[in-house]
Amino acid sequence: MSTETGLMAELRRVVGPRGFLDQATDLEPYLVDHRKLYRGATSLVLRPDSTEQVSAIMRLCNEARVGVVPVGGNTGYCGGATPSEDGSQIVLSLARMRRIRSIDPLNYTMIAEAGCVLAEVQAAAAAVDRLFPMSLGSEGSCQLGGNLSTNAGGTAVLRYGMMRDLILGLEVVLPDGRILDGLKPLRKDNTGYDLRDLFIGAEGTLGVITAAACKLFSRPAATVTAFVGVTDPQRAVALLSRLRTFTGDAVSTFELIPRIALELVLQHIGDTTDPLDGAHDWYVLLEIGMGRHDEQLRGAIEVELAAAMEEGQISDAALATSETQREMFWRLRETIPEAQRHIGASIKHDVSVTTSELPQFIIEACRLVQAISPQGRIVCYGHLGDGNLHFNISRPAGADDESFLRLAPNINRAVHDLIARYGGSISAEHGIGRLKREELVRYKHPVALEVMRAIKQALDPNGIMNPGKVL
Amino acid sequence: MSTETGLMAELRRVVGPRGFLDQATDLEPYLVDHRKLYRGATSLVLRPDSTEQVSAIMRLCNEARVGVVPVGGNTGYCGGATPSEDGSQIVLSLARMRRIRSIDPLNYTMIAEAGCVLAEVQAAAAAVDRLFPMSLGSEGSCQLGGNLSTNAGGTAVLRYGMMRDLILGLEVVLPDGRILDGLKPLRKDNTGYDLRDLFIGAEGTLGVITAAACKLFSRPAATVTAFVGVTDPQRAVALLSRLRTFTGDAVSTFELIPRIALELVLQHIGDTTDPLDGAHDWYVLLEIGMGRHDEQLRGAIEVELAAAMEEGQISDAALATSETQREMFWRLRETIPEAQRHIGASIKHDVSVTTSELPQFIIEACRLVQAISPQGRIVCYGHLGDGNLHFNISRPAGADDESFLRLAPNINRAVHDLIARYGGSISAEHGIGRLKREELVRYKHPVALEVMRAIKQALDPNGIMNPGKVL
Numbered sequence: 001m002s003t004e005t006g007l008m009a010e011l012r013r014v015v016g017p018r019g020f021l022d023q024a025t026d027l028e029p030y031l032v033d034h035r036k037l038y039r040g041a042t043s044l045v046l047r048p049d050s051t052e053q054v055s056a057i058m059r060l061c062n063e064a065r066v067g068v069v070p071v072g073g074n075t076g077y078c079g080g081a082t083p084s085e086d087g088s089q090i091v092l093s094l095a096r097m098r099r100i101r102s103i104d105p106l107n108y109t110m111i112a113e114a115g116c117v118l119a120e121v122q123a124a125a126a127a128v129d130r131l132f133p134m135s136l137g138s139e140g141s142c143q144l145g146g147n148l149s150t151n152a153g154g155t156a157v158l159r160y161g162m163m164r165d166l167i168l169g170l171e172v173v174l175p176d177g178r179i180l181d182g183l184k185p186l187r188k189d190n191t192g193y194d195l196r197d198l199f200i201g202a203e204g205t206l207g208v209i210t211a212a213a214c215k216l217f218s219r220p221a222a223t224v225t226a227f228v229g230v231t232d233p234q235r236a237v238a239l240l241s242r243l244r245t246f247t248g249d250a251v252s253t254f255e256l257i258p259r260i261a262l263e264l265v266l267q268h269i270g271d272t273t274d275p276l277d278g279a280h281d282w283y284v285l286l287e288i289g290m291g292r293h294d295e296q297l298r299g300a301i302e303v304e305l306a307a308a309m310e311e312g313q314i315s316d317a318a319l320a321t322s323e324t325q326r327e328m329f330w331r332l333r334e335t336i337p338e339a340q341r342h343i344g345a346s347i348k349h350d351v352s353v354t355t356s357e358l359p360q361f362i363i364e365a366c367r368l369v370q371a372i373s374p375q376g377r378i379v380c381y382g383h384l385g386d387g388n389l390h391f392n393i394s395r396p397a398g399a400d401d402e403s404f405l406r407l408a409p410n411i412n413r414a415v416h417d418l419i420a421r422y423g424g425s426i427s428a429e430h431g432i433g434r435l436k437r438e439e440l441v442r443y444k445h446p447v448a449l450e451v452m453r454a455i456k457q458a459l460d461p462n463g464i465m466n467p468g469k470v471l
Numbered sequence: 472m473s474t475e476t477g478l479m480a481e482l483r484r485v486v487g488p489r490g491f492l493d494q495a496t497d498l499e500p501y502l503v504d505h506r507k508l509y510r511g512a513t514s515l516v517l518r519p520d521s522t523e524q525v526s527a528i529m530r531l532c533n534e535a536r537v538g539v540v541p542v543g544g545n546t547g548y549c550g551g552a553t554p555s556e557d558g559s560q561i562v563l564s565l566a567r568m569r570r571i572r573s574i575d576p577l578n579y580t581m582i583a584e585a586g587c588v589l590a591e592v593q594a595a596a597a598a599v600d601r602l603f604p605m606s607l608g609s610e611g612s613c614q615l616g617g618n619l620s621t622n623a624g625g626t627a628v629l630r631y632g633m634m635r636d637l638i639l640g641l642e643v644v645l646p647d648g649r650i651l652d653g654l655k656p657l658r659k660d661n662t663g664y665d666l667r668d669l670f671i672g673a674e675g676t677l678g679v680i681t682a683a684a685c686k687l688f689s690r691p692a693a694t695v696t697a698f699v700g701v702t703d704p705q706r707a708v709a710l711l712s713r714l715r716t717f718t719g720d721a722v723s724t725f726e727l728i729p730r731i732a733l734e735l736v737l738q739h740i741g742d743t744t745d746p747l748d749g750a751h752d753w754y755v756l757l758e759i760g761m762g763r764h765d766e767q768l769r770g771a772i773e774v775e776l777a778a779a780m781e782e783g784q785i786s787d788a789a790l791a792t793s794e795t796q797r798e799m800f801w802r803l804r805e806t807i808p809e810a811q812r813h814i815g816a817s818i819k820h821d822v823s824v825t826t827s828e829l830p831q832f833i834i835e836a837c838r839l840v841q842a843i844s845p846q847g848r849i850v851c852y853g854h855l856g857d858g859n860l861h862f863n864i865s866r867p868a869g870a871d872d873e874s875f876l877r878l879a880p881n882i883n884r885a886v887h888d889l890i891a892r893y894g895g896s897i898s899a900e901h902g903i904g905r906l907k908r909e910e911l912v913r914y915k916h917p918v919a920l921e922v923m924r925a926i927k928q929a930l931d932p933n934g935i936m937n938p939g940k941v942l
Binding site: 164178180197250297470 | 577579600621622628632633635636649651652653655656658659660661664665666669671673677688691692708709715716718719721760761762763764767768771775823824825827828854857858859894895897898900901902903907911914916919920922923927928929930941942
């Protein structure tokens with residue numbers, strides 16, 4: 001496609017000069033994924049600014065049988081938005097489609113385009129005293145369309161759910177250019193099959209999501225943020241149950257952090273201090289948001305945590321006393337990946353099991369990994385309330401990256417086989433992309449794969465939507 | 472199929488004598504739908520007691536190209552579980568598959584079979600101090616599988632969502648007998664397309680749901696139930712927003728009731744009294760559930776409602792002071808359909824718009840209906856918090872049913888056309904079944920219909936799953 005073919009000329013006409021990137025320097029940012037696992041090639045990045053343009057692009061590419069790779073903020077962990085190495089695929093960036101089309105505080109909904117940065121969506125909701133609860137590390141650069149296509153999770157899933165739970169309707173351009181207008185911001189609509197959830201989490205392999213009707217919530221008037229020390233994950237699970245009952249399910253965040261992760265953060269990340277006296281094997285960062293009526297919440301939580309300490313369920317606890325301290329508590333959790341990078345290469349797993357079995361899973365998984373890499377430093381943290389662990393292993397102190405990374409296949413196999421025994425998921429929130437395609441075939445129920453392939457064939461018979469991803 | 476063909480003999484062998492009904496008296500209950508809109512015919516009702524039996528049945532019927540109509544508690548409003556008149560279809564009752572397979576309070580999940588009566592599922596959750604929040608009028612006889620297949624709504628959708636929102640995984644038997652095992656009770660699992668939500672709400676046209684992994688919640692320790700008088704729906708919408716903010720989104724029920732509905736109930740249903748002094752044009756039944764910490768909730772709600780009255784937002788309010796009174800408040804809402812039957816035939820609509828536009832929709836819809844039936848008695852009530860109205864019209868006092876029902880096509884057209892102008896839904900929670908198939912074709916976005924048909928073709932190429940329903 002290096003010369004201006006008929007297709008290229010037509011695509012240029014569709015998107016205009018601002019939407020047509022074909023110079024090497026302009027293309028470069030689209031060739032490498034966030035984790036730098038893949039480097040693809042392409043001669044063309046299209047940046048349409050309307051649904052009609054996306055429709056025209058897809059029609060042309062479908063007729064020409066050219067693969068299209070949709071990309072949002074390019075913050076994914078599985079290479080799902082990187083084109084193939086052979087340069088045959090076109091990249092479709094939604095970044096210019098970033099309008100908030102409408103917002104309706106009394107209906108608690110917003111219609112936003114796929115290119116909106118997540119933080120902009122959050123801000124638009126806050127501006128009308130509402131909450132869009134999706135929250136994750138990359139919210140300053142990730143885009144709504146990417147969050148949708150990967151069914152993003154994050155730190156408020158416990159109370160508000162994943163992206164799928166936050167969406168009422170979608171506008172989607174199908175692989176052949178037809179526009180599926182399902183943007184109704186209705187809470188109830190039982191008129192036929194649920195197509196919305198088919199596109200959410202499909203990682204761009206079934207169509208291009210161009211806009212979404214998002215659910216909004218009340219903004220909590222009071223928020224209690226606590227950092228708690230516990231002796232083991234089992235006690236953390238019991239504490240979660242206790243606090244869910246105590247608050248009437250108002251716990252929005254419940255993150256498990258091992259001592260080693262806290263130490264790495266304190267050592268490598270600025271403006272951090274240990275909120276608790278003494279060392280604890282495990283920590284929980286938790287947050288509870290409540291309405292205006294609840295001025296006594298903070299005091300009540302203090303009393304409840306004191307009772308939990310009395311009973312030996314927790315070892316210590318500190319409540320954030322200011323917004324600054326709250327931010328610091330969050331920094332202790334959110335900079336774990338960055339802190340981990342300071343100690344060399346790591347082998348990562350984004351897995352889930354039931355919350356009740358998570359403590360036992362951690363014990364068994366550590367034992368398996370230690371048999372393969374006795375000195376590997378296991379940094380296993382994550383969203384305990386969702387049963388979702390980021391089970392990561394950093395290379396041994398003093399070892400070299402390369403020899404450690406050679407253990408990756410063995411370690412991955414051990415961890416994922418264990419996940420299978422627990423009936424868990426090998427990709428809790430990061431998706432499949434390119435990274436876990438082989439693992440998907442290995443671990444997914446074969447009938448589920450057959451049904452997925454049948455649906456892919458039905459909706460994208462020419463196989464032009466994000467080829468080589470997921471399936 | 473009146474003689475014992477090869478297929479019949481094989482099916483008898485699969486389910487055994489207890490699962491094989493072919494006598495007229497045994498078949499009778501399966502021939503007529505709940506609303507008595509349809510009377511079908513069949514020579515065989517199968518009642519398998521395991522997923523393997525369902526699988527064997529589907530394999531045999533698929534090979535023989537015999538249509539299969541799954542049925543749960545037969546409480547649907549759209550004839551979705553009634554066989555066709557020609558007697559060519561087999562009915563598949565899930566009633567014997569009613570095991571709670573497992574329950575995990577720390578993971579807040581339960582795995583239950585499709586034949587479980589909803590009330591049994593609620594009770595099993597309560598027995599481990601958890602809440603399964605799906606709640607609707609027919610909960611004593613409707614079955615989980617039917618709730619799933621119709622994506623049931625009910626009176627707690629505002630806080631907890633519809634059936635789709637309450638399910639983590641499904642076990643489904645596909646039309647050719649393959650078993651899709653997606654029963655994982657995981658809160659996060661981003662491994663490929665979301666097949667679960669395709670079967671939920673498909674009304675048995677894509678496969679047979681045999682079991683589900685259900686989400687559970689904390690049981691509210693305190694519940695405040697209030698009956699509120701307001702001058703118009705607009706004020707009710709504002710009150711909802713106020714209370715959502717006030718309680719931190721703990722409002723679980725917010726039902727709109729017009730004066731005429733209350734009067735009908737007081738007149739025709741025993742053990743009911745008007746909770747408020749004087750007459751109000753509209754009422755709201757609302758409920759707020761909170762956790763253990765919140766002993767002051769009741770007092771706080773009282774103060775907040777007093778403030779709303781002071782400001783003219785509401786006209787009067789009463790809080791239930793006992794469980795008996797709470798039940799009476801609920802009876803005022805839940806017996807409206809029964810009370811309405813006392814005054815003759817009615818023409819019903821189960822529609823939704825945005826909550827913010829619902830007041831204006833009511834005004835316009837009443838105007839349109841009055842132009843067609845000036846004396847028709849409009850009883851329009853429902854789930855205001857979800858934008859879902861049951862917009863029903865009873866025949867004029869003294870008129871006869873038959874001449875009134877002749878207006879149905881005109882009234883339906885007027886109401887549904889108005890819904891279309893509002894971008895609303897012609898079936899908010901009752902589904903399509905057989906009743907609204909033509910309406911679906913008229914009002915659904917044509918591309919959505921095309922995609923639905925493509926999916927149906929991909930999963931059920933022989934068209935044996937609940938033929939003649941939805942599509």
